[in-house]
Amino acid sequence: MIMKLLTIKNLNSGYGDIKVIKNVSLEINTGEIVSIVGANGAGKTTLLKTISGVIPAESGEIVFDGKRIEHLPPHMITDLGIIQVPEGRRIFPMFTVYENLLIGSVLPRTIKERKNNLERVFELLPRLAERKTQVGSTLSGGEQQMLAIGRALMGMPRILMLDEPSLGLSPKLVSTVFEIISKINSQGITVVLVEQNVKQALKLSQRAYVLENGMIALEGSAEKIINDPQVKKAYLGL
Amino acid sequence: MDSLSVIVNGISMGAIYGLIALGLTLIFGIMKIINFAHGALLMLSMMCSYWTWKYTGINPYLLIIMIAPVMFVIGYSTERFFIKPVLDAQKDVREPIAVLLLTAAFAIVLENLSLMLFGADYVMAKTTVTDATIAFGGVTLSAARFYALIIALVISGGFYLFLQYTELGRKLRSCGQDRNTASLMGIDVPKTFAIAFGIGTALLAVAAITLLPFYYVHPTVGNVFMTKAFIVVVLGGLGSVPGALLGGIIIGLIESIGAQYMTATLTTVIVYAIFLLILFIKPSGLFGSRLEW
Numbered sequence: 046m047i048m049k050l051l052t053i054k055n056l057n058s059g060y061g062d063i064k065v066i067k068n069v070s071l072e073i074n075t076g077e078i079v080s081i082v083g084a085n086g087a088g089k090t091t092l093l094k095t096i097s098g099v100i101p102a103e104s105g106e107i108v109f110d111g112k113r114i115e116h117l118p119p120h121m122i123t124d125l126g127i128i129q130v131p132e133g134r135r136i137f138p139m140f141t142v143y144e145n146l147l148i149g150s151v152l153p154r155t156i157k158e159r160k161n162n163l164e165r166v167f168e169l170l171p172r173l174a175e176r177k178t179q180v181g182s183t184l185s186g187g188e189q190q191m192l193a194i195g196r197a198l199m200g201m202p203r204i205l206m207l208d209e210p211s212l213g214l215s216p217k218l219v220s221t222v223f224e225i226i227s228k229i230n231s232q233g234i235t236v237v238l239v240e241q242n243v244k245q246a247l248k249l250s251q252r253a254y255v256l257e258n259g260m261i262a263l264e265g266s267a268e269k270i271i272n273d274p275q276v277k278k279a280y281l282g283l
Numbered sequence: 284m285d286s287l288s289v290i291v292n293g294i295s296m297g298a299i300y301g302l303i304a305l306g307l308t309l310i311f312g313i314m315k316i317i318n319f320a321h322g323a324l325l326m327l328s329m330m331c332s333y334w335t336w337k338y339t340g341i342n343p344y345l346l347i348i349m350i351a352p353v354m355f356v357i358g359y360s361t362e363r364f365f366i367k368p369v370l371d372a373q374k375d376v377r378e379p380i381a382v383l384l385l386t387a388a389f390a391i392v393l394e395n396l397s398l399m400l401f402g403a404d405y406v407m408a409k410t411t412v413t414d415a416t417i418a419f420g421g422v423t424l425s426a427a428r429f430y431a432l433i434i435a436l437v438i439s440g441g442f443y444l445f446l447q448y449t450e451l452g453r454k455l456r457s458c459g460q461d462r463n464t465a466s467l468m469g470i471d472v473p474k475t476f477a478i479a480f481g482i483g484t485a486l487l488a489v490a491a492i493t494l495l496p497f498y499y500v501h502p503t504v505g506n507v508f509m510t511k512a513f514i515v516v517v518l519g520g521l522g523s524v525p526g527a528l529l530g531g532i533i534i535g536l537i538e539s540i541g542a543q544y545m546t547a548t549l550t551t552v553i554v555y556a557i558f559l560l561i562l563f564i565k566p567s568g569l570f571g572s573r574l575e576w
């Protein structure tokens with residue numbers, strides 16, 4: 046049976062007078078990997094920020110696990126298990142790798158499981174274990190991305206939302222990151238993947254949404270999207 | 284006075300400056316707000332301590348455990364009820380000017396309130412420590428200043444460890460580095476801001492009590508310390524904890540050594556000159572980094 050984990054209905058949001066997200070509706074089912082793709086400025090980051098509560102929803106509904114959450118502050122949304130890996134990694138620059146991981150588990154819900162989660166994160170991302178005492182700002186882009194993912198896992202996500210995790214990484218590292226995402230998903234964590242790396246993202250996903258000018262232009266199975274002539278032309282350069 | 288006690292006095296006064304600057308640097312480091320009410324809140328701490336001492340006769344040093352929590356609550360509430368609404372209205376502004384004006388106005392209100400309630404008199408808590416001295420290998424030191432030094436060092440050190448190694452300290456520092464990302468971690472940023480303001484204010488209570496046995500209290504006493512706290516904080520590096528202590532001690536030493544050779548006005552000139560010189564050589568201050576947290 047398909048279980049809806051996150052449902053968004055007619056969502057509008059933006060920055061003050063600037064309307065960015067226009068009437069967006071979408072659904073994420075438990076256990077899926079869903080991609081959200083779209084050009085620069087389409088509103089992908091804004092959509093994730095609205096789900097996380099960093100910017101307020103102007104109208105519409107966001108329902109997580111049967112509960113309306115669009116009015117909740119970000120820390121409470123995180124506490125529900127909706128965890129975001131933000132665009133640009135956003136590692137705490139003055140914190141060591143270890144401190145960055147600890148700060149990912151400050152909620153009572155996760156603090157109890159901290160030790161186990163640290164072990165699991167180090168197992169999945171052994172590079173972080175090697176660099177435990179290194180300061181965040183001195184990590185390479187790839188290491189920062191690993192750390193951002195590890196930090197999010199410390200928050201024990203039910204939905205992990207990744208905003209352009211492959212941005213600025215070498216092709217080899219991009220593959221590594223996608224492998225890691227796949228592994229995380231296979232552990233039962235639902236994944237929302239925002240990507241410009243459309244081809245690889247769609248290969249990994251079951252379903253996808255195409256965002257254009259803040260609106261859903263296309264939705265469906267990853268297979269359908271990847272074969273769509275418009276998508277091929279606009280995003281895959283074919 | 285012999286030279287050793289001049290130096291110890293300077294270090295002791297400087298450590299108090301550092302202690303006062305600590306709260307200023309904490310509030311700036313975490314909230315990116317320059318709190319112009321810091322001096323007035325110090326004055327309020329001194330007034331509260333003085334009058335509590337006057338009516339209860341409790342040893343001023345023991346008063347710390349009473350006054351510090353009271354000042355924490357005052358700081359916390361000030362943030363929650365006055366600063367937060369303005370901060371919320373200027374959400375996307377990193378260093379909001381309206382908050383600056385608000386704290387400046389708050390300082391004026393506090394000063395005038397205390398003028399109304401306590402009058403303009405200069406008062407001092409003349410306790411048994413006031414005139415006591417401690418002999419240390421041939422040097423005699425004022426006991427009150429010696430205790431002040433010890434307390435300032437212990438509190439500054441403890442505060443540094445608290446920031447570095449506790450769960451709350453880490454939360455505070457994360458908000459200072461990147462508040463949006465901190466909120467994504469599950470941290471209640473507005474509450475953490477209020478706590479930061481509360482702690483910054485509670486540190487003033489400690490400074491107030493170390494000053495009490497040897498420093499006159501009056502409604503504008505905060506101004507003297509406010510200016511110095513600014514110099515100390517900029518000198519040590521805005522947002523830096525060790526910088527605040529070191530900056531404080533440098534200023535304290537210049538003042539006390541200067542006082543042996545020249546008038547107070549001239550020492551003030553020298554303080555400013557050295558301040559400008561250090562800024563000229565190292566604009567970010569001695570320990571300066573805007574990302575200190």
Ligand SMILES: Nc1ncnc2c1ncn2[C@@H]1O[C@H](COP(=O)(O)OP(=O)(O)OP(=O)(O)O)[C@@H](O)[C@H]1O
Binds near residue numbers: 060065086089
């Ligand atoms: N803080 C802000 N204030 C005002 N407008 C903003 C702000 N952040 C983003 N925008 C605008 O919102 C629109 C959508 O931006 P958003 O960052 O959501 O796009 P995106 O799809 O994530 O793009 P990219 O792929 O480049 O990351 C853009 O037109 C952008 O200029």
Ligand SMILES: [Mg+2]
Binds near residue numbers: 132
């Ligand atoms: Mg984006």
